Amino acid sequence: MGDGKKSYDAIVIGAGVIGAATALALARLGWRVLDVDRLPASGYGSTSGSCAIIRPYYSTVDGAAIAYESHFYWSDWASFLGAEDERGLARYVDCGCLVMKTEGNKHLKPIMAIMDQIGCPYEELSPEQVRERMPILTLDSFGPPKRPDQPGFGESNGQMLNGAVFFPKGGYVTDPQLSAHNLQRAAEAAGAVFRFNVAVEEILQEQGRVAGVKLSSGERVASPVVVNVAGPHSFKVNRLAGVEAGMKIKTRALRHEVAHVPSPKGYDFEHQGCVVSDSDTAAYLRPEHGNHILIGSEDPDCDPKEWVDPDDFDRNFTDQATILAMRAAQRVTGLPIPNVMKGVVELYDVTDDWIPIYDKSDLPGFYMAVGTSGNQFKNAPIAGEMMATLIATCEGGQDHDKKPVGFHLKHIDRRIDLGFYSRLREINQESSFSVLG
Numbered sequence: 030m031g032d033g034k035k036s037y038d039a040i041v042i043g044a045g046v047i048g049a050a051t052a053l054a055l056a057r058l059g060w061r062v063l064d065v066d067r068l069p070a071s072g073y074g075s076t077s078g079s080c081a082i083i084r085p086y087y088s089t090v091d092g093a094a095i096a097y098e099s100h101f102y103w104s105d106w107a108s109f110l111g112a113e114d115e116r117g118l119a120r121y122v123d124c125g126c127l128v129m130k131t132e133g134n135k136h137l138k139p140i141m142a143i144m145d146q147i148g149c150p151y152e153e154l155s156p157e158q159v160r161e162r163m164p165i166l167t168l169d170s171f172g173p174p175k176r177p178d179q180p181g182f183g184e185s186n187g188q189m190l191n192g193a194v195f196f197p198k199g200g201y202v203t204d205p206q207l208s209a210h211n212l213q214r215a216a217e218a219a220g221a222v223f224r225f226n227v228a229v230e231e232i233l234q235e236q237g238r239v240a241g242v243k244l245s246s247g248e249r250v251a252s253p254v255v256v257n258v259a260g261p262h263s264f265k266v267n268r269l270a271g272v273e274a275g276m277k278i279k280t281r282a283l284r285h286e287v288a289h290v291p292s293p294k295g296y297d298f299e300h301q302g303c304v305v306s307d308s309d310t311a312a313y314l315r316p317e318h319g320n321h322i323l324i325g326s327e328d329p330d331c332d333p334k335e336w337v338d339p340d341d342f343d344r345n346f347t348d349q350a351t352i353l354a355m356r357a358a359q360r361v362t363g364l365p366i367p368n369v370m371k372g373v374v375e376l377y378d379v380t381d382d383w384i385p386i387y388d389k390s391d392l393p394g395f396y397m398a399v400g401t402s403g404n405q406f407k408n409a410p411i412a413g414e415m416m417a418t419l420i421a422t423c424e425g426g427q428d429h430d431k432k433p434v435g436f437h438l439k440h441i442d443r444r445i446d447l448g449f450y451s452r453l454r455e456i457n458q459e460s461s462f463s464v465l466g
């Protein structure tokens with residue numbers, strides 16, 4: 030036992046960006062918190078492979094409101110943390126996000142209506158204005174997205190995109206792993222204890238409620254509250270607690286590749302580019318240091334989904350990253366496709382409707398912030414605060430399943446009903462059913 034204590038007010042399983050944020054928010058309530066991670070440091074799980082894009086456009090009003098709110102947390106990261114980190118602070122590059130108008134996204138009309146509802150600024154750009162802003166982008170349409178071995182791949186379908194929408198309140202965080210470390214340091218400054226290289230192997234229960242955890246070291250640590258923030262391992266931890274069967278919405282691990290390629294010759298994408306989201310080619314881009322472009326997938330129907338065991342999956346590139354680069358090369362003129370691909374192979378923790386679960390469970394004292402579906406990095410600081418509010422209110426006696434807890438988004442002055450994230454919800458048909466949330 031590193032710190033000599035054997036009991037806590039809450040134990041958080043996982044020290045990724047959302048686990049560390051949850052530990053911070055609970056510690057700020059004055060709770061004695063232990064955060065346990067099986068890996069050697071905070072943010073070493075799926076957080077380390079995150080593209081860390083901050084963007085407000087989501088398919089649901091609540092999803093968009095929280096994502097827009099997150100911009101203000103990252104803009105003022107140092108004040109939010111209120112603590113030093115000897116490794117420095119993660120940096121938010123607020124270069125904005127350009128989203129292409131396509132038939133598939135209904136020319137972004139539903140998204141603009143949501144932005145109007147939540148008061149989030151945006152600017153519609155004509156095709157000429159898109160070319161002016163980023164001359165490397167072509168406006169030809171290639172949709173629907175295809176695989177390179179399908180007929181018509183790389184050929185325009187004869188139509189042109191009719192412009193894009195620019196969202197100025199967005200961008201990306203330069204170092205997602207560091208952002209988790211920043212949260213760890215802030216949580217420690219508020220009194221939380223972190224332990225690494227040790228896994229939770231059992232959820233202890235007494236008289237029908239949580240009593241603590243048993244660790245891989247053999248120790249038993251007592252606590253009346255345990256929070257599952259285990260990322261792609263979330264379903265395994267839910268099974269340890271015996272709560273999965275009581276959930277209508279479930280989680281599983283989805284393997285994803287992200288490609289890092291150089292910017293086209295003569296163009297400084299790192300400083301002149303921004304986040305680009307293009308459902309016509311099913312690729313999204315963001316600037317990466319060294320004048321590189323990071324390319325992720327928008328999960329088109331033509332691609333098989335690689336559901337995997339988070340303890341046993343292939344960390345090598347398949348053809349996925351190359352296909353991504355080839356798709357992006359349709360939109361980005363002169364995009365080099367390296368023979369040897371660089372980038373990231375990581376896992377999303379995906380729910381049935383690609384909207385996370387921030388909730389209690391059927392086991393009193395056992396909570397979860399899971400199923401973050403490749404799109405919740407941005408929301409981590411708010412997710413931590415939502416979880417602390419939810420946990421404190423439920424432990425205070427409120428039945429969240431019957432009377433959902435509310436949460437106030439202070440920067441945009443909007444109330445969220447946390448029932449939106451319930452494990453007992455029906456599948457949300459408004460979702461994009463993709464990483465776009």
Ligand SMILES: Cc1cc2nc3c(=O)[nH]c(=O)nc-3n(C[C@H](O)[C@H](O)[C@H](O)COP(=O)(O)OP(=O)(O)OC[C@H]3O[C@@H](n4cnc5c(N)ncnc54)[C@H](O)[C@@H]3O)c2cc1C
Nearest residue numbers: 043045047067074075076079080081082229260401406407
């Ligand atoms: C490739 C990729 C790109 C992404 N891009 C974006 C993006 O652009 N924008 C965005 O907003 N989001 C993005 N995301 C999503 C975002 O990164 C995640 O939602 C977020 O990082 C999840 O954080 P977490 O703390 O919940 O999980 P993780 O970072 O996975 O942390 C979970 C931790 O739990 C630990 N753990 C698991 N089981 C146990 C156990 N039994 N005992 C102890 N510890 C355990 C693990 O070791 C791990 O460190 C992306 C994700 C991926 C994978």
